[in-house]
Amino acid sequence: MNLAVLLAAFFATAIEVIEMVAIVVGVGVARSWRASLAGASAGLIVLVALVTVLGIAVRDVPLSPVRLVVGALLLVFGLQWLRKGVLRVARDGWGVGHNAPDLDSSDVDQHRFDWTGFVLSFKGVSLEGLEVMVIVVAFGTAAGAVSSAVVGAVTAIIVLGAVGALTYRLVARIPRRALQLFVGALLTTFGTYWAVEGLGVAWPGEEAALVALGALYVLAALALLSWVRHGWQETTQVAGHRGSSPGSSSDPSASGRH
Amino acid sequence: MNAVVHGVRAFIMFWVDFIIGDDWTVAATVALALLGTWGLTRAGVTAWWLLPLCVLAITAISVRRAAKRELRHGQTG
Numbered sequence: 622m623n624l625a626v627l628l629a630a631f632f633a634t635a636i637e638v639i640e641m642v643a644i645v646v647g648v649g650v651a652r653s654w655r656a657s658l659a660g661a662s663a664g665l666i667v668l669v670a671l672v673t674v675l676g677i678a679v680r681d682v683p684l685s686p687v688r689l690v691v692g693a694l695l696l697v698f699g700l701q702w703l704r705k706g707v708l709r710v711a712r713d714g715w716g717v718g719h720n721a722p723d724l725d726s727s728d729v730d731q732h733r734f735d736w737t738g739f740v741l742s743f744k745g746v747s748l749e750g751l752e753v754m755v756i757v758v759a760f761g762t763a764a765g766a767v768s769s770a771v772v773g774a775v776t777a778i779i780v781l782g783a784v785g786a787l788t789y790r791l792v793a794r795i796p797r798r799a800l801q802l803f804v805g806a807l808l809t810t811f812g813t814y815w816a817v818e819g820l821g822v823a824w825p826g827e828e829a830a831l832v833a834l835g836a837l838y839v840l841a842a843l844a845l846l847s848w849v850r851h852g853w854q855e856t857t858q859v860a861g862h863r864g865s866s867p868g869s870s871s872d873p874s875a876s877g878r879h
Numbered sequence: 880m881n882a883v884v885h886g887v888r889a890f891i892m893f894w895v896d897f898i899i900g901d902d903w904t905v906a907a908t909v910a911l912a913l914l915g916t917w918g919l920t921r922a923g924v925t926a927w928w929l930l931p932l933c934v935l936a937i938t939a940i941s942v943r944r945a946a947k948r949e950l951r952h953g954q955t956g
Binding site for chain 2 (some may be wrong): 628687689692694696697698699700703704707708711712752756806809813816817820821822824825831834838842845849852853856
């Protein structure tokens with residue numbers, strides 16, 4: 622069992638599962654629990670079928686090109702999370718992030734099956750699940766530890782799914798933005814390492830380079846966070862001194878954008 | 880037929896969003912850095928440092944750009 626891969630897959634999957642659970646719970650609360658859970662189940666069935674088919678296909682692929690491709694994918698995807706994490710934490714602090722969709726329950730007929738709720742949950746679970754699949758295949762095949770990645774991902778699904786089922790209010794309290802920033806750094810670290818290794822380039826210190834890369838990216842993210850906050854505060858103060866009109870704000874935290 | 884086209888389009892859009900996101904310059908820089916790493920390695924130069932360096936640079940540039948954009952939205956309400 623590869624503990625590093627297991628933990629990386631666990632935390633990366635946790636982000637997706639939080640989104641999944643938030644969507645399913647949001648649809649269930651706002652529209653119909655029956656439709657929401659049916660949609661989630663259908664999404665999971667589709668995912669299991671996809672994992673079965675692609676799992677067999679991935680088994681015989683040579684490792685170097687896989688490392689290059691999945692490393693590059695993880696890198697660009699991780700960088701998206703890292704950027705968003707930095708910007709969101711800079712704007713809102715290390716607080717709570719909640720990703721439930723905005724829903725209008727006024728058109729729900731209580732006597733008929735709610736297909737809209739079904740499709741919303743199905744899409745949420747299948748799309749987030751597809752990302753989980755990419756993460757598991759990426760971590761598993763690149764490190765040659767598929768079982769560790771699967772165990773990490775399945776544990777995250779069970780743990781966070783149980784948490785969501787037992788107390789859905791807890792889901793809203795997970796500091797998703799902070800998690801997004803650090804998992805973004807984690808994915809960027811693994812992505813950089815595997816992409817370069819996939820090109821046949823050796824890292825100094827081999828796997829110890831992962832720790833150095835991780836520390837470098839986390840420190841860079843924290844420095845960027847401080848830089849962005851400082852820049853926004855400075856601009857806000859300058860705008861205040863220039864006598865901006867009442868009601869207008871240059872503080873992005875007042876914009877309410879997500 | 881429309882459903883098939885819609886499905887293919889949605890599939891492509893998912894991967895475009897997954898890879899490129901809201902800033903295509905990040906993915907482009909990563910691709911160029913990988914190409915550069917490959918080229919330098921072929922020329923016999925140790926090149927493991929190039930990708931992390933480019934990643935740090937493009938992240939800073941992209942975050943700065945996004946922060947400015949967010950600030951403008953804040954100012955315009």
